[in-house]
Amino acid sequence: METCKIGRNGTVVIPAKLRRRFGLKDGGLVIFEEMKDGLTxxxxxxxxxxxxxxxxxxxxxxxxxxxxxxxxxxxxxVRKLGLDPADIPHKRP
Structure with missing residues (x-):
């Protein structure tokens, strides 16, 4: 477990060890998921x-x-889409 400080504008620096382990790169995307007991x-x-x-x-x-x-x-x-079903390649069930 790692502890981090929350900086200006809610910035959190993820420790390098964890970034490497999970393949997080600069500019990468993360998901914050709200849980009953905190964030994931x-x-x-x-x-x-x-x-x-x-x-x-x-x-x-x-x-x-x-x-x-x-x-x-x-x-x-298909007809509502303005197309003729006979012109669309398909197999009937």
Missing amino acids: IRPAIALPVEVYSARRKAEFLLNNAADAADYKRALRA
Whole structure:
């Protein structure tokens, strides 16, 4: 266990030994998680956000339909996207 002081603007210096152990680098991201008895600090990663086209959304909807009722819902949703389900490559459940 390590003890640190809280500096100006809430700055906390994480001891070098712990930074090395957990792979924390300058400018890296951490997560502060509130617990019943205090805070937990964990390394974090940032993932890029994927933006899907209407056609790609239609592929997901149609290919992931689990049963006939789900497939019907997917067909309606694809049509709402302004696409013809027949033009989207997929397998019916």
